[in-house]
Amino acid sequence: MDSKQSFASSVVAEDHEYVTPKKGIMSVEDMHIWEKSEAYSEIVGFILAMNAAVRGKSLSCKCAVSPVTEGVVALLDKLDVWIDEVPPIEQPQRFGNKAFRTWIDKLREGALGLLQEALPREFHRAVPEVMVYLVESFGNQTRIDYGTGHELAFLMFLCCLFKVGAFTASDQAAIVCKVFHRYLRLVRRLQLVYRMEPAGSHGVWSLDDYQFVPFIWGSSQLVAHPRIEPKSFVQEDIVKAYAHDYMFLGCIEFINKVKTGLFAEHSNQLWNISAVPSWSKINYGLIKMYKNEVLAKFPVIQHVLFGSLLPLRLLQGNQKIY
Structure with missing residues (x-):
């Protein structure tokens, strides 16, 4: 697939065994595995396909909006409301408001139900794997920071929804113009309200x-x-x-x-x-x-999680590395 083609979703068989994603890149020496892996190829292919889908299109462009797209946007809307329900606390330090930890705890506890509500029942088996990427998309609970690694987790979340067939090729423009743009507005608000530190800023x-x-x-x-x-x-x-x-x-x-x-x-x-x-x-x-400043950097990729949908296994045959 090149950047002019649609992202090919993988219909996962009914007997597919989902797993809880976990870290796989433990040292700088492991980076060559990542850069030749199925997960790397999938995420770069996803970025290129969405890039092509919105070429020359404004955020207000007319595009197909599926029930799944609406469901994910509604999920992000709820997370935004939670910010109002968990206001920043009075504390001595200027940055890293500890109320963010309460907000992220609420997400961890509610992610399963939120995704089951957002997705049709046929995709509910995938939720325990997919929700891990969603939870990782908004910042680090301990450091109260946010950066490109958390942004990457959200891309992996969206990519997984393609892999299971919840998103289809007709959703591509809406994924950028509706879903990702809504996510962007949400994380900006998190950054401002909870005074989040940049993670690994240059x-x-x-x-x-x-x-x-x-x-x-x-x-x-x-x-x-x-x-x-x-x-x-x-x-x-x-x-x-x-x-x-x-x-x-x-x-x-x-x-x-x-x-x-x-x-x-x-x-x-x-x-x-x-x-x-x-x-x-x-x-x-x-x-x-x-590719050079995010996907090739160990400080970012050491936190990436790999499961059955985005596995850390080498590509086979003539599959393409971007």
Whole structure:
């Protein structure tokens, strides 16, 4: 499969044996197993397929919205309401509000029921495996931080729903424009309300303290846009006008909201990207950067969990590594 094709869901047999996902990359020496594994191929294939599905499409584009898509969005809506029910507590330190631990405990306790409510009964056997990725998608309970590893867990959650057949090829645009965008709004609120630390931030040399994938899919949305050029995203009026319709500009709006000072100083990497002549080149470069800066980094991948749907086993035959 290449980036122009749909993501192929795998219909799991009725007698498929689901397992609880667990860590598999224990040392830097194990990274070569990950990079040649079925799980790696599946997650990169998923990212590329969603990237192609939203090429040139705004967040408000007309797209098929299935009952499963609606169910997952409703699940994320409930998690957002829980933030109101678990307000931050008064504490001495500025960052890492301990109320987040209560919120994540509530998710751990309720994940099974939430997913059973969101998914048709035929997929309920898969829920104990799939829900592990959902719980890992919102931050670390001990450190009260969030980063690209948690974002990756959510991608793996979505990918698993494809693997079991809950999502189909017709859901692809909605997965980005409805589901992932809803997730993005939720985790931003978590970051602000509970003052979450960035997990493994590279500071000004990274795209963002917390996210990466919305820049990939967001740049794809802007390919061949008649008005918005790469140099446009550093212009405040363009960001304000289009942030709600294009994920990339939404990311810039959020950065401008939470950071002070000159954009070129606090977001140097993005400032440099604004000089690239086309969105298609930016998109290609960000995919390459994601592989190098996230998927190839042991500090991120050591926390990845592997199960029956995204296994840490080597690809067989002519299966493709991206």
